[in-house]
Amino acid sequence: MVVKDSCLSDDMRSIISVPELCDIIFLVGPQRMPVYGLRAILSARSRIFGLMIASHQTKLQTHRGKNSAITNTLSCVRTIARRRSSHHGQDNVTKLTIPIEDFEPDIFEHLMTYVHAGTxxxxxxxxxxxxxxxxxxxxxxxxxxxxxxxxxxxxxxxxxxxxxxxxxxxxxxxxxxxxxxxxxxxxxxxxxxxxxxxxxxxxxxxxxxxxxxxxxxxxxxxxxxxxxxxxxxx
Structure with missing residues (x-):
């Protein structure tokens, strides 16, 4: 017997509409409009997205590695403070941010719907x-x-x-x-x-x-x- 969840597509569409549930932000177009997604799904669905995400993660880790121990300590303190003070601070700290310049926000949102919800x-x-x-x-x-x-x-x-x-x-x-x-x-x-x-x-x-x-x-x-x-x- 094969059981198919007819609600899965709607559930996935709902997830990417809630920034707090996502772990990646694409800043799309000249206005850098935020479009959200999930790294695991993007990487699994597209080799191109997987390479893009891995590249930005590596750059982010390299940049962090260049900081001094004192800078890292201060950064951790500020991060904790922001997490306690607001959800917005948490959103900026925990999400990987990738610019997408060549597509309009509306088109990229449609693409994210297809990638995550399959429709x-x-x-x-x-x-x-x-x-x-x-x-x-x-x-x-x-x-x-x-x-x-x-x-x-x-x-x-x-x-x-x-x-x-x-x-x-x-x-x-x-x-x-x-x-x-x-x-x-x-x-x-x-x-x-x-x-x-x-x-x-x-x-x-x-x-x-x-x-x-x-x-x-x-x-x-x-x-x-x-x-x-x-x-x-x-």
Whole structure:
């Protein structure tokens, strides 16, 4: 008999939403937004995360090893004082902190949900970021699911528009280049398609595909509110 806990995914999702239960902080994006996780799960699920965590742990230990005995003693005293005075102090002392500069906080939160809970919802506004994150951190199933979702978005104007807008944040990534190549191929196969769609869409598509649009375009980010989505379960 195989017993499956249907609540496990929800429980794991709850854990990473409570900072006190986590032991690692990712500071994501230019604003260094905190996104939390568990080292053991991250290391077990991804070799890339495992190496990243080990590297930062080694750097932290090396840095601490350079301190004098007096400095270490004073540090211990301050640590004890902070732990007694506030939970915030405890949070900063006990957690490993790793900066993540290349991804948006929302995308990285989605990735953490997938890593810890084994499930995530993909939408046109998030698929480009998730596809690139899956490729960078080595999540093959998520990568394939995102790629399939990209293919389903390309024929639909609103979905493609939202997808192309989000692609402006990830121009330098390998998977973004693949997506834009797929869009170009589709446009070449259906040359009359752009003329059948709105002028704004034609302008957006032309600029994104040519790389002449600036990063951070948000004029049409609301178009996905009623669009399709897909849940991926690992």
């Amino acid at each position: 995530v919802t993909i939408e046109p506004t998030t698929v480009v970021g998730l596809l690139n994150a899956a490729q960078v951190f080595g999540f093959t199933q998520l990568y394939r699911s995102c790629l399939d979702f990209v293919l389903s978005c390309i024929p639909e104007q609103r979905s493609m528009e939202a997808m192309l807008i989000s692609a402006t944040h990830y121009y330098g990534f390998k998977s973004t280049k693949l997506i834009l190549k797929m869009v170009k191929t589709y446009m070449n196969d259906y040359p009359d398609l752009l003329n059948m769609r709105s002028r704004n869409f034609r302008d957006l598509t032309t600029k994104v595909l040519s790389g002449t649009i600036s990063d951070g375009v948000t004029s049409s980010t609301s178009v996905c509110s009623d669009q399709k989505r897909r849940s991926v379960t690992d």
